[in-house]
Amino acid sequence: MKGIVILSFVMTTTLSTTLFAGGKEVILASTPVASIEMIDPSPWYLGGGVVWAKLSGCNLQPGCEYEDVTYGAMVRGGYEYNQYLGIEARYLHTFLDEGPFGGTPLAHAGIFLKPQYPASERVNLYGLLGYGYTENLGNGARLNYFDSGWGFSAGAGIEYDLSDREGDRIENGNYDRAFDGYADQGRGWSLFLDYQRLLIKSDVPDLNAISLGLRYDF
Numbered sequence: 001m002k003g004i005v006i007l008s009f010v011m012t013t014t015l016s017t018t019l020f021a022g023g024k025e026v027i028l029a030s031t032p033v034a035s036i037e038m039i040d041p042s043p044w045y046l047g048g049g050v051v052w053a054k055l056s057g058c059n060l061q062p063g064c065e066y067e068d069v070t071y072g073a074m075v076r077g078g079y080e081y082n083q084y085l086g087i088e089a090r091y092l093h094t095f096l097d098e099g100p101f102g103g104t105p106l107a108h109a110g111i112f113l114k115p116q117y118p119a120s121e122r123v124n125l126y127g128l129l130g131y132g133y134t135e136n137l138g139n140g141a142r143l144n145y146f147d148s149g150w151g152f153s154a155g156a157g158i159e160y161d162l163s164d165r166e167g168d169r170i171e172n173g174n175y176d177r178a179f180d181g182y183a184d185q186g187r188g189w190s191l192f193l194d195y196q197r198l199l200i201k202s203d204v205p206d207l208n209a210i211s212l213g214l215r216y217d218f
Contacts, residue, residue: 042218043086047192048075049213053094055104055136057205068104068138070094074211078114086114088128092209104138106207108198110153121161124190128155134199134207151201157194159215163187190215 051074056067072094080086091109110132117125135148192215198207 043080044077045080045215045217046075046077047213047215048073049192049211050074051092051094051209051211053092053106053198053207053209055106055205055207068097070105071096072105074209074213076215080114080116083118084116086116086126088112088114088130092211104136106134106198106209107137108132108134108153108207108209110198112153112155124159124161126157126159126194128153128157128194128196130154132198146204149199149201149204151199151204153196153198153200155194155196157192157211159190159192162189162191162214187217190217 051072052069053072054067054069072092074090074092076088076090078086078088089109089111091107093107094105097105110130112128112130115127115129119125130153131151132153133148133150134153136146191213193212194210196209196211198209
């Protein structure tokens with residue numbers, strides 16, 4: 001009898017417990033523990049949309065204030081190190097003009113540090129601080145003193161997560177990083193709107209752009 005008690009005690013430390021009652025052996029299976037999957041979404045994203053750009057200034061002559069407005073497309077892609085900082089490259093090109101004289105098409109490419117702040121579960125606020133190249137693609141006499149230039153560029157924007165919040169968190173899963181799944185830090189689509197000063201120099205016209213589009217987080 002003493003041997004049976006000792007054997008029963010030892011077996012309780014295993015996944016299955018064996019009991020002896022009335023000369024019969026009864027096996028009680030332990031309850032299985034659900035495994036927890038670690039979700040590791042990619043920090044990379046891509047986006048694109050439409051852009052409105054305005055070039056305004058003076059042709060270095062009295063009474064020559066002007067502005068040109070054009071429309072086009074832009075693409076952007078980046079990598080987010082954490083919820084507060086990323087890096088992004090972007091390119092835009094305008095080709096549709098507005099006004100009786102025709103607008104001045106522009107091209108711009110740059111790379112930016114992207115400080116950001118997750119304001120809520122769906123909203124991400126961000127800034128753009130970087131360096132790029134801007135080119136005047138037109139041939140209008142008003143703008144012949146500005147052809148192209150390298151320089152600093154800056155901007156700010158907002159992103160809104162469009163994905164299913166529950167879809168960002170699969171069953172029995174945890175994100176590998178604490179910030180994933182918050183704001184737009186998850187798999188799926190988000191909507192963005194931002195403003196950018198394309199080239200910040202005192203000797204060039206004001207070059208401003210507003211972009212609206214979608215981004216996809218992998």
